[in-house]
Amino acid sequence: MQRFTVPILLAALFAGLIGMSQGGMIDLYIQSVIMFMGINIILSSSLNIVNGYMGEFSCGHAGFMAVGAYVPSLLSVWLLTDDRVFGPAVLSPELALVIFPLCLLGGAVAAALAGLLVAIPSFKTRDDYLAIITIASLYIVKSTIENISAIGGPRGFMGMRSAVVFMEDVIELPWMMIWIFICTVFTVWIIRRFVSSTYGKGIIAIRQDEVAAEIMSVNTNKMKVVAFMLSSGLAGLAGGLFAHVLGYVNPGAFGILKTTEIMVMVYLGGMGSLTGSVLSAVLFTVLMEAMRPLQIIKWVIVPLMLIILMHFRPEGIMGNRELSDIFPRLRRWFQFK
Amino acid sequence: MALLEIQSVTQIFGGLCALSDFNLRFDGGELNGLIGPNGAGKTTVFNLVSGFYKPSQGNILFKGRDTRRLKPHKITALGVARTFQNIRLWHDMTVLDNIRLARHQTLGYNLVDALARTRRYQRAEADIEHSAHEILEALKLDRYALERPRNLPYGLQRRVEIARALAGKPSLLLLDEPAAGLNSTDIEGLIGLIRWIHKEFKLTIWMIEHQMDVVMSLCTWIKVIDFGATIAEGTPDQIQNNPDVIKAYLGDGAL
Secondary structure, three states: HHHHHHHHHHHHHHHHHHHHHHHHOHHHHHHOOOOHHHHHHHHHHHHHHHHHHOOOOOOOOHHHHHHHHHHHHHOOOOOOOEEEOOOOOOOOOHHEEEEEEEEEEHHHHHHHHHHHHHHHHOOOOHHHHHHHHHHHHHHHHHHHHHHOOOHHHHEEEEEEEEEEEEEEEEEOOOHHHHOOOHHHHHHHHHHHHHHHHHHHHHHHHHOOHHHHHHHOOOHHHHHHHHHHHHHHHHHHHHHHHHHHOOEOOHHHOHHHHHHHHHHHHHHHOOOOOOHHHHHHHHHHHHHHOOOOOHHHHHHHHHHHHHEEEEEEEEOOOOOOOOOHOOOHHHHHOOOOO | OOOOEEEEEEEEEEEEEEEEEEEEOOOOOEEEEEEEEOOOOOOHHHHHHHHOEEEEEEEEEEEOOOOOOOOHHHHHHEEEEEOOOOOOOOOOOOHHHHHHOOOHHHHHOOHHHHOOHHHHHHHHHHHHHHHHHHHHHHHHHHHHOOOOHHHHHHHHHHHHHHHHHHHOOOOOEEEEEOOOOOOOOHHHHHHHHHHHHHOOOEEEEEEEEEEEEHHHOOOOOEEEEOOOOOEEEHHHHHHHHHHHHHHHHHHHOOO
């Protein structure tokens, strides 16, 4: 019985969201907020792999997101639309429904490979020194994009909106909402499976005592590569979705501020808590939208909140516990693995 | 073939010679000791055997394989397990998880299996879980399976660390000061435990220890080092009466 609770709830949520968007019960603004919530969940829970479970301090997440935003955008524009730079469409727009997820996947793979940029130095460095390397990698990605004028350089790149339009032409549904929902569930589920397996717990051992981990049989280098690549690959997935929701990307959007936003979500939720990452991503998205009228003052209030949080509850909302650790009785009602 | 062979190993840190011309041969099944005053280089020897340091000179062969190019986790997979002087458990994981993780090199499944939860994953995890419970039961730790090591008394933490070392089914167990920080009743229990493990698991145990009663009652052969140099070796009786050893521990008496 409890095995079906989560799938049923998710199916209900999915049907509700799609139904309401399709039926016009929630307007485009609310829809976009919900979509950003999903993207933020992917970002925060994937950063949690490295910063939370593995205990390293990576500031490069926005960079991997940028790789994942540009690669699928370029792919979908190249394959599906007539473009000034890439020439006429390679494939027919009717294939958009198949091509789009493949483009997203391509972006995730590219971002995972970019993750090696951080994973390999992490063999020998850690803590503050590794944090500096991750910042460097963020700037490497950002400056590379800014300096390739074929993809717009600092002006940014657009045109991927048509891929979404093509999908809607084939079947009239809010496709971005659907893909984001699927990817969000996929991400949380994959991470949950990873960190609850003895294999994945190797990264938790690295956080708690790296020397003991290496000597007591964990191949720490390999686990670091796996963790960084998984984390950056999922960030890439979020980037691809982000780009297609907006229909426009520019390298400026993937700077240190974006990284900070994601880190705030991770630390707000609690390091090493997947429930925390999901909760805080939802909370953070709503909060940011609610404070939109405050404009620039928002960027005073959000950091202030972070200071207050660190002062009074440094472990974040959930600490490193999951929902089922706090309410053990819930285990009777659901299981998630 | 010898289980462990250390052939004239010298270890130099910067300008400091932590260990010089160290030789040793275990054929398997021994329960031996390594003693020496503080800073003599005992833990350096263990760090060399477990692969955490690579020798500056000389060779270390484990089961006939040169361990110089092997990473520590590979050496562990070959059958070396150790405990640490200052307990190094993963303090925020349950005791059970600590034991399970010792099987990381012999999981029997890979990342894809873990994410897809394949049959192979289910079977391997069930096996790991089962053998972890077996170890815990054997060491009378099953009551604490779901506790976190940080909440356990020191004596139990030691026991958990030994359990973790045994979980990987080693053929050589290195105990780095297992009695450090234990009170006299705990030490009684520890002596019994080590003797029982040696018999029950049929492995070779090599221990560093400062508590002479522990070493003298357990070990059949003891090596003594001081300032990185081997100054004596022999049976407990021989060691106790060796003038060089007495000098190293107590000074030469010319007060």
